[in-house]
Amino acid sequence: MDKEQRKAYWSANIALIRNLLIVWAISSIGASILFVKVLNHIRIGNLPFGFWMAQQGTIFIFVILIFIYAFQMDKLDRKYRVDRDTSSPEEE
Numbered sequence: 001m002d003k004e005q006r007k008a009y010w011s012a013n014i015a016l017i018r019n020l021l022i023v024w025a026i027s028s029i030g031a032s033i034l035f036v037k038v039l040n041h042i043r044i045g046n047l048p049f050g051f052w053m054a055q056q057g058t059i060f061i062f063v064i065l066i067f068i069y070a071f072q073m074d075k076l077d078r079k080y081r082v083d084r085d086t087s088s089p090e091e092e
Contacts, residue, residue, distance in 0.1 A: 001082065009076065009082065016069065020069055023061075024058075028058040028061070031050070031054065031057060039053060
């Protein structure tokens with residue numbers, strides 16, 4: 001991988017991480033703090049949805065984002081032909 005490809009690869013990686021962290025921040029702050037009163041009108045079993053999102057929902061969102069990150073990084077690795085098992089002596 002040449003220097004231009006390496007720079008593009010890391011730029012795409014950082015953009016992916018940034019976007020997923022933004023989604024997580026918005027969902028956790030929004031669902032747990034900002035919109036909790038609105039979400040509490042919806043009930044899951046005996047619990048208000050806002051309470052459930054604050055306690056469990058944002059953790060589920062985080063786990064889902066981990067899987068999305070792994071899937072997207074696999075696609076990015078294939079796009080830039082990054083193979084972590086074989087490294088050339090020049091890259092070490």
